Amino acid sequence: DSGVTQTPKHLITATGQRVTLRCSPRSGDLSVYWYQQSLDQGLQFLIQYYNGEERAKGNILERFSAQQFPDLHSELNLSSLELGDSALYFCASSVVGSGGGETQYFGPGTRLLVL
């Protein structure tokens, strides 16, 4: 158990709909990352937040948005869903270790199926 929690575990919805995925980082971790894992694209970075502020953007579609709240949990909002958005969405949080290196710990993921 990484200490990162994600809800829901599974989500089935229809094209055109909007969903919200939730992530709670490990206690004390300020940084949250979102990744998408799909069969054709592999694991891709979407977006990063650090202590409530957006820090970096990757291959995130304009239909997708995210935010990190004062209690450090994060939500990923996916709208106008398409069949191709079906994927496993991971959240990760990170901490800098005693040696200075940072380690990202991943949650169990939310499996999204768009029908």
Add this chain to the structure above:
Amino acid sequence: GDSVTQMEGPVTLSEEAFLTINCTYTATGYPSLFWYVQYPGEGLQLLLKATKADDKGSNKGFEATYRKETTSFHLEKGSVQVSDSAVYFCALRKTSYDKVIFGPGTSLSVIP
């Protein structure tokens, strides 16, 4: 741009066989290197990491050495078990609090 290449498999081995999964990377500077494992139906788990050249990461019998001269981080295990069946991802990160760049993953099946 920065990238990670690894043998895609699938790799099928008999129990107690020796495992090597090759991983090479392209990146400027001195990235940190990682191996993550994803068991069937589960999320990603950090298996091991190395943060500088010649470092050896190890965990659960798996090892990988950061080779700057060959830009490689090959994963090895001396004797695999059925429970090691999973997908293994090699990854790099340029700086702290940067995104992780993953390879395509290597599927490993260990048969009794």
